[in-house]
Amino acid sequence: MAATSVALTPTSSAAVAALPAWSSTSLTLPPLGHLDAYISAVNRIPMLSAEEERECARRWQREHDLEAAGKLVLSHLRLVVAISRQYLGYGLPQADLIQEGNVGLMKAVKRFDPEQGVRLVSYAVHWIKAEIHEFILRNWRMVKIATTKAQRKLFFNLRALKRGLKADASDEDAVRERLSEAEIEAVARELNVRREDVIEMETRMAGSDVVLDPLPSDDGEEVHAPIAYLADQRTEPTAVLEARERERLSSEGIEHxxxxxxxxxxxxxxxxxxxxNDDGTGGATLHELAAEFGVSAERIRQIEAAALKKLRKALEAYA
Incomplete structure (x- = not known):
């Protein structure tokens, strides 16, 4: 078994890190672009018989025999490849799906009990799909579309049912196309969930990621993106300092x-x-001040203009 030179994952050593005790097994990692070669290689690895599988599982469970664990993993890599093909419609690279599925396979081998009378292939399917599901939910959208266990189940089931209902559309178009009221009721009955849950999940699936930061335009003009009106400028440091400066000038500065x-x-x-004034209107008029000081309204205007000019210079010097 030590002479077998087959990749545990088609991309990186992340899957190997999931079970550090296996790092000493003789597993090599081919370049990222050789997915076809990887699939061809794992398909040539012979499957273990039921007795061989039980013997390897016992050796791993009782003695932590790394070679036995490696045999269990390597003989089931083709299972991961087969399961990964079921999730190609999500727009994610198959190599990544296989890698995550391999992580699930190793977790299954680590926990597999040969005394339960169940073959590893049946036990591992759950762990492989669980890892692939988690990967899809993390990467299908920038914002996680499903968080609870019920939402995750509804996400995958609803997507499969929509593909069946919208057979004439592509996978992505089927997901985005809205269900009719009758279809919503039918899906809710089929999945045994509330129609409100179906509507909410369908809305999440039909949405798309929105770029918050502005993208450069061809004509060089500034493009307004959601970040421009989503950001709260009141707590922006420059705006806070400017507000404090205005407040200082409006009180101490004007008095000075x-x-x-x-x-x-x-x-x-x-x-x-x-x-x-008491009625909420503006201050005194030129004529009112002219009567108070015994001069013309034009003279009051001239004094006012000169005073405002002095005020501006005094505020500039104070600032």
Missing amino acids: ALAQLDERSRRIVTARWLQV
């Missing part, structure tokens, strides 16, 4: 600038811009 004016100019600016 007003102190630089003479009494009449200060009174005119305060009455015109910083006071509010």
Whole structure:
């Protein structure tokens, strides 16, 4: 068995790491692009008889015999390849599906009890599919589409049923095409779930990933993406500092600038811009201030303009 040189996974050593005790077995990892060669190689590995399988399982269980465990894994790699073909419609590379399935196979071998009277092939199917299911749910969408056990089961069952109902459409189109009310009721009865659960899962499956960051446009113009209006600018550091600076200038700064004016100019600016009448309207008019100081409205306007100019310079110096 030590002379057998077959890859445990078609991609990386991640699957080997799932069971560190097997790392000493003689398993080589071919280049990523040789998936056909990998499948051809595992199909040439002979299957174990029932007696050989039990003997290897006992040696692994009782003595932690690495060569026995390796035989169990290698003889069932073709099973992983066969199961992975059932999940090619999800748009994920078969090599990745096989790798995850191999992780499940090793977990099955680690826990397999030969005294239960069940063949490893029957026991391993659950572990292989579980790992592939988890991989699909992690990678089919950027946002995980199913989290609970019930949602995961509904996801795979609903997808299979929709492909059957939409036989004239491609796999992806069948998933995105909405079910009619009658079809929803039929699916709910078939899967023994609430129609509300079917509608919710169908909505999740029909959705697509949205790019949050803006993508560059061909004409060089800025493209507005969801990140532009989803981000809360109130807590952005620059915005916080600007708000604090405005608050400081509106209180201490204005008070400091007003102190630089003479009494009449200060009174005119305060009455015109910083006071509010009892009815909520703006400050005093030019004519009201002209009557108060005994000059023309034009003269009040000139004083106001000069005072505002001084205020701006004083605020700039204060800032």
